[in-house]
Each structure stands twice: as C-alpha cells, then as structure tokens.
Amino acid sequence: MTQAILSARAIGAGESRGRPFWPRGDTALAFGLLAPSLLLLGLFTYAPVVQLVWQALTAQSTIGGPQLFAGLENFRALFADGAFRKALANNLIYALGTVVPSLVLALGLALALVRSTQVNALLRALLFVPVLFPLVAAASIFLFIFLPGIGLLDYHLAKLALSGPNWLGDPDVALYAIMGLTIWKNAGYYMLFFLAGLQGVPADAYEAAILDGANPWQRLRHVTLPYLKPTIGFVMVIGLLNVVTQVDHVFVLTKGGPSDSTNLLLFYVYQQAVETYDVGRAAAGTLVMLALLLAITAGSLRTLERSFGEKEP
Amino acid sequence: MTTTRRSLLAGAALAAGLSLAPAFAQTPTEIELFFPVPVDGQLARDMAVLIKEFNTAHPAIKATPVYTGSYDETLIKTRAAMKAGKAPAAVIMSANFLLDLKIEGEIQSLDGLVKADGKTNEQFMGQFFPALHGNAVIDRSIYGVPFHNSTPLLYVNVDHLKEAGLDPEKLPENWQDLVTAAKKLTRREGERTTRWGITLPSNYDYGGWILQALTQSNGGQWFNPEFGGEVYYDTPSMLGALTFWSDLIAKHKVHPSGVQAGGAVSSAFLAGQSSMVLLSTGSLTHIRTNAKFPYKVAFVPKNLRNEVPIGGASLVIPKGVEGERRKAAWTLINWMTSPEKSAWWSRATGYFAPNKAAYDTPEMKAFIATNPDAGVAVKQLDYASAWFATYKTVPVRKAIEDELQAVLAGKKQPKEALAAAQKQADEILRPYVEQTALKLPTQ
Known part of the structure; x- marks a missing residue:
C-alpha cells in the first residue's frame, strides 16, 4: 500500500516539471482509466460526505417539520451532551486498552511462531480462527461465555468456588469485557502482519548481533523492532480504524449499557439517528468521527513514510 | 431459518421487481407487510404460513411478508423505506412507537377505513381488550390495530x-x-x-x-x-x-x-x-x-x-399508502386480527390474542384448559393499562x-x-x- 503511495508521489514529482496547459495524452488516458472508479467513488463516497455535511448543519425546528439550516447548533448540542463526551472517553480507553495489548500479543505470538514447522503452522491457523468469524457471530458466542451464572466463564470459576462479576451488567466491568473480546478477535489478524514483517528482517543482521554478543532481549530491542517499525505503524493504523468503525459487539452484547458505560462513538451516532431520530446531531457526530479517522490515518501514514526512509538511508 | 429468511428476501425482491412492471386490471394488488420477530426463527415460518393462507383466500391481493428483524430494526427499516418513497402497506410495529410516529406524521389515522366499513371507532375497538386501547387510539383517532400483546x-x-x-x-x-x-x-x-x-x-x-x-x-x-x-x-x-x-x-x-x-x-x-x-x-x-x-x-x-x-405490537399503515394498496392493507389487517387468526398466532407464539372473541373459539378453549398458565396471563389483562409512550x-x-x-x-x-x-x-x-x-x- 505504502509502496503504491510512494511511487504515486514519484510520478507526481516527475510530472510537475514543465507541465503543459493541456493534459498530455497519458494523463488523459490515466483519467480515462480512472473514470469508472472515480465515478463510483463520487457517487458512493464523496456525494454522501457532502450530503452529510449539509445534514450536520440542519435541524428540525418544528416537530414533524422539515430540516432547516441551523448553523453549528448540532455541534454545540453534541459537545454539550454528556452521553457524547462519555462515548468519546470510552472510545479513548477502548482504543488504548485494545490496540496496545493486541499489538504486544500479536508480536509475541509472531515471534514464537516465526519458524515454519508443521506444529507452528497448525498453531498459526488456530490463532487465526477468531479472525474468520464475523464480529457479530463472535459477539453472540461471547454472549454465552459472559452469561452470569451459567456462562462458560462463570461455569469454570464456580468449579474453583469463585463467583465472577456480572461481566456485561456491571458498569465497572462491561467495557473491559468487551475489550477482552476485541483483543481475542484481533490479535490473530495482527500476528499475520508481524509474521510477514519478520520475514523481512535480514538474517545477517541477527548474525552480526550475535557476534557482537547481544542477548535475546537486546536482539529484539535493537534488531527486530527497528526492522518492524513500518509493520507496527501499519498495524496501529488498522487497529485504530477498527476501534472507531466496529461496534457490532456493542450492539449485540450491551447496546451501550449499563448506564452508557460501553457506549462508543459510532454506537452513539446510531442512537442519535435511530432512537432519538435526530438526523442533524447524528450527522454532526459522524463528521467528528470522520475528522478523527482522517487525523489518525494522516498522522500514521506520515510516520510510516518516515520509517521507510529510516530503513533505507 | 436462514433458508426461510432467504426465500422471504427473494420473495420481497421478486415482489419489488414485479411492481415495476406495468399494472394490468387483472393483476392482484401487491402489498408488503413488514414484520419483526422478537423471539426466534420459528415465528418467521409461522408468518409465512399465515400470509400464504391470506393470499389463497384473497386472489385480488398479493401480500408479501418481509422479515425486518427486531422491533427497533423494523422501525428503522420502515422509516428508511418511507424516505425512499416505498412505504410498506402495513407494518407490525411495537405498540409504544405509535405515539412517536403519529407526532412525526409518519402513520395514518385509520378512522376513515373504519367508517367506510360502517362502524364507529368505539365499535371497532370494542372487539379488543380495553387495556390495549391506550396504545392504539391517540386523541380519539385509531392509529393501530393490536396484533399480539403481552404483560x-x-x-x-x-x-x-x-x-x-x-x-x-x-x-x-x-x-x-x-x-x-x-x-x-x-x-x-x-x-x-x-x-x-x-x-x-x-x-x-x-x-x-x-x-x-x-x-x-x-x-x-x-x-x-x-x-x-x-x-x-x-x-x-x-x-x-x-x-x-x-x-x-x-x-x-x-x-x-x-x-x-x-x-x-x-x-x-x-x-x-x-x-x-x-x-x-x-x-x-x-x-x-x-x-x-x-x-x-x-x-x-x-x-x-x-x-x-x-407490551407487544400493533398493525399500522404508514403515511403515503393510498388507494387500492391502502384498501388491501386494511383487508389484510382485519383478516390478521380476526378471532380465528388471532387465536392461531397466539397459540404459536405465546402472546395474547388481542381480539377478545379469540378466546371463545373451541381451539383456544381447549388450549387454555391444557395450559392454565396461558389463562392466568389473560386474566391479568383486566389489570393492565397502556405501555409507556x-x-x-x-x-x-x-x-x-x-x-x-x-x-x-x-x-x-x-x-x-x-x-x-x-x-x-x-x-x-x-x-x-x-x-x-x-x-x-x-x-
């Protein structure tokens, strides 16, 4: 992906030298070839975004009446809403508490399973299984795992004469229960990227490190991790995007409860659009999310490019 | 269950396709019924059976049941369909959403249809348990017909x-x-x-x-x-x-x-x-x-x-459903809430039959005799009132x-x-x- 971006840049740079007013033949051809996807993008991505911006600026002034221009009123109401701030805070905790552990876990698993043996291949496949389930299905399974008293977790805790908390019904625990599910679901996926990334670490770098007398920890710290930087950056982007765009499990397991303790931004937007029937505020919430996503993506892509630069000085 | 749902969806798609074809005088009036299944997959099959029976009994109407998920999802899908200008002819809607839908001007009053049948609102609603009137009649106008209810x-x-x-x-x-x-x-x-x-x-x-x-x-x-x-x-x-x-x-x-x-x-x-x-x-x-x-x-x-x-749900007709489709929807609604059908659905689901006369049918009497728990549930209806709306x-x-x-x-x-x-x-x-x-x- 980054490779493509880099080469696209190179092309752009080459072209800016003495470009004629009229597009050159190959530019016209390029646009011609791009036209079908540009058309689809325009219809299904950019047009809805424009519509969304308009909706975010409108509100119903009379009940049952039309949507009228309301300026930034929706954004004011959005940030004044305690539930929105709560969802934002929850999302931050959720982001930190899922991305970092999944990354560490995925890296650990990848390091443990990097050598291609038959046992490792089997283990890799097993660890990858959660990725194959749709999130909705995984959440439905966890509904039974978390079931108080009868569920899988409580069943085994009871054998140890312990009683678990009300996993999804206690406002102090519910968000962490959902985070556990997310980590379980994503770690195997991220492991795959790390496995690929580890193939790119040259063997002679390790040999040199061993000759210099580096212990395993030093080899990880000074050889493996620097080579994996682009992979870490990339997985981080994917992880952060997942955090904002996936709420299927919240929908299935808690509907944002108890008392909004598992409400995340996207689910809040859903509630505004569907339960409160406030299209304007839902659109405003979506725009805030969109801004967050753009910031995350832009920030991480720049980091990515920089780390590519470091690799080949 | 999946096959049922898939065939229902296929049926819905087919119905949508057919409705694009020019209408001839002989073709039956096509209507869709949006229905939620709050409990499990079995009910979706029961609904298909019910509607099939209706279509056989009414050759001039072709009703298609469209499974729309939970109560909440049914509300979402109904609103989405209305925005797209393709309002379903009838919807089984959670009874406490009716007031909201009326305030937002999204469902129509059924008074005219009741009057055309030569009944007063009181006569029409009289066939249902009094506890159910509160969520169906708003400002003395009928907006919904109770379909299945609970306490x-x-x-x-x-x-x-x-x-x-x-x-x-x-x-x-x-x-x-x-x-x-x-x-x-x-x-x-x-x-x-x-x-x-x-x-x-x-x-x-x-x-x-x-x-x-x-x-x-x-x-x-x-x-x-x-x-x-x-x-x-x-x-x-x-x-x-x-x-x-x-x-x-x-x-x-x-x-x-x-x-x-x-x-x-x-x-x-x-x-x-x-x-x-x-x-x-x-x-x-x-x-x-x-x-x-x-x-x-x-x-x-x-x-x-x-x-x-x-608790439970009522049948409503969205705004914008007019003419033959409105009449066909009304026929369907009356058929589905008649004593026999109401009693059949009640036995299949466990919900009450809102129609009082359903409990006078021999099948229902036999059912209550063997399942006294269903009888207790119905008795409590005398002590029930409107759902929060x-x-x-x-x-x-x-x-x-x-x-x-x-x-x-x-x-x-x-x-x-x-x-x-x-x-x-x-x-x-x-x-x-x-x-x-x-x-x-x-x-």
Missing part, C-alpha cells in the same frame, strides 16, 4: 418452592410475600450465591417496562397517558418502586446485582439458578417448551394495587433506564437517580412541550 408475569419454580417449605398453591401476591419467599429460596455456599430468590430483567427496553410494572403496582402512573410531554419520574410511587428493586439486591440480597439481560434471566430460570423471575408473557411458549421442572405463573406482585403495562419514547425511557442500571449496580441512590432521570427526560421533552402545552397566545 409482565411472575414465573415460579415449583420444585424450589416445595424444597424451601413454601406452599406452591399460594404464590407471592404482594411485595412482602415476594421478599419473604425470595429469602427462603436463595441458596448460598459461603460467600457465593448458587441460587437467587428472584431476578428481574433490566437491560434497555426490558428494564423500563419492568420498572413501569413495579411503579404501577405501587399506585404510580410513570407518564401522562393523555399528553406525550410529561413523565412522572421524580415521584413517591416511582421512588418506592426503584427502592424496592434496589433493596432486593443490597438489603435483602435475594437478587443479583448489575444489569440482567432478558435472555440471561430466562436462561437462569430454566437452569434453576433463579427460583422466581418476572418476564413477558411472550416468553410463555419458550419456558413451557424448555422447562425441565414444574413451574407456575402468577400476577406481578403488588404493593398498592394490581396493575401492569401491556411519549414524544421520543426511546431516549425518554433511556433517561430512566441509565439511572436504574446505576442504582442496580450500587452506583447511585434511588432518590438522586430519579431526580437526574427527571431532569434528563424533561430536557428531551422540552421542544414538544414548548410547541404544545406551553404554546400560549402572545397577544
């Missing part, structure tokens, strides 16, 4: 009662009985509770409904049934109800803490981990099929009086449910929780109140 009900494990030395013929009738029985039924191993005396569901939607039942049993009203802009959260009747629930957890220690989802409550009852539960009458068939022990049902125990809210019902309900959940988790005291809920609800209701009750002559 909360107390389910009791008879084996556990006997084990605890309690008389299975005398089920708890009031709150004191309930606490006494629940204490005897609760089992502990050291610090760990292995069986709870009673469990009430408290997830969103269910929790509000059960709290309404407790509030009404405590003499309260919860909301103004005549005006959609008022709720009575910060009142003594509600304080008593919420404190009672919170005492079951913190004081009497006979009820698990935190939110209990509806599905978890019925599982706990079926697994013998809770001796008593309050659940919808809509769970009757599920419990009857799966309980491996004798159980009994009773009215929701009272503090001051027996009164519970209704206001302007923006769901967020107004969520305002109290968030606080209820905080109380059940021991995070808040009932009094402060109710004050917070009232404030939040008033805030949501403000635009409606300002445009109705507080819109006064300025000159």
